[in-house]
Amino acid sequence: MFHKEGSKIILIASVLFVAAILLGGEFIDIAWLRLGVQLLALFFYLMILQFFRNPNRTIAENDNxxxxxxxxxxxxxxxxxxxxxxxxxxxxxxxxxxxxxxxxxxxxxxxxxxxxxxxxxxxxxxxxxxxxxxxxxxxxxxxxxxxxxxxxxxxxxxxxxxxxxxxxxxxxxxxxxxxxxxxxxxxxxxxxxxxxxxxxxxxxxxxxxxxxxxxx
The missing domain is CATH 2.70.70 (Glucose Permease (Domain IIA))
Structure with missing residues (x-):
């Protein structure tokens, strides 16, 4: 589950990630360089996702x-x-x-x-x-x-x-x-x-x- 405050950033990051994967496959002929660019894009994408995660932690209200x-x-x-x-x-x-x-x-x-x-x-x-x-x-x-x-x-x-x-x-x-x-x-x-x-x-x-x- 992700927090609503991250919706716009996650959408932009998703578009950029897909673009990096596709463009890397299309325009980078050197295999190790293409893989490096794609892995870097994946790393930053996962960092964005983990930052905006919103784990479900419901509690019983306790004023004490x-x-x-x-x-x-x-x-x-x-x-x-x-x-x-x-x-x-x-x-x-x-x-x-x-x-x-x-x-x-x-x-x-x-x-x-x-x-x-x-x-x-x-x-x-x-x-x-x-x-x-x-x-x-x-x-x-x-x-x-x-x-x-x-x-x-x-x-x-x-x-x-x-x-x-x-x-x-x-x-x-x-x-x-x-x-x-x-x-x-x-x-x-x-x-x-x-x-x-x-x-x-x-x-x-x-x-x-x-x-x-x-x-x-």
Whole structure:
């Protein structure tokens, strides 16, 4: 299954792949060179397909847990000052996604969207300390009945050139459903209330809708 945000790119990639195979067979007489071009085209085509994959990971809604919003490695667990919305200290948990990870963003909790804002910005590598505040990003706050207000921030990386955010202020969202997509390398930061019991450790591999980030 592929994510809808990849439909146009997958269509273009399919046309280019078929063209490369046909033109290579027609105009390249050297066998090893023809095979090399066709294999290279196949490689890039498969990379596009794997990037936009959207595995079916339906879950039972549970307000007592915060699930991972994306696939990737946990790179930050620390107390920070959050200056955009809360203007106080929060517990930050960050997940870095490489280009080979699933890039669907899912809602980590259910609740009411209190805040949703897009920020244009730079394209520093996603693990850069200033990426959270200087890169292109979206900030979303969801009010959950158990945890209170939870923020997540989609952050573009050096390769990411478009962030898709489905969260709209004033709407109710359901844990585990699609919240957006980040194209080609990125990171998601979660900002949780101080004292939240974190269920992951640094360098742990997280899976969206599978890994429990925190419990009440």
């Amino acid at each position: 847990v915060i699930v991972a919003p994306v696939d990737g490695n946990v790179v930050v667990i620390e107390e920070v000052y959050e200056a955009e919305y809360f203007k106080d200290k929060r517990l930050q948990v960050s997940i870095f996604m490489s280009p080979i990870n699933v890039h669907v963003t899912r809602y980590a909790v259910s609740g009411l969207v209190k805040y949703s804002k897009y920020h244009p910005g730079k394209y520093l590598v996603a693990w850069h300390p200033k990426a959270s505040t200087e890169n292109e990003r979206t900030t979303v706050v969801i009010e959950n009945s158990v945890f209170g207000e939870i923020m997540y921030r989609q952050i573009a990386g050096a390769l990411a050139k478009r962030i898709v955010n489905y969260a709209e202020e004033g709407t109710q969202v359901v844990q585990g459903t699609d919240a957006g997509f980040i194209k080609f390398g990125s990171r998601v930061d979660l900002y949780l209330p101080l004292g939240t019991k974190v269920n992951v450790s640094l360098k742990e591999k997280a899976l969206g809708n599978k890994t429990i980030i925190a419990v009440k």
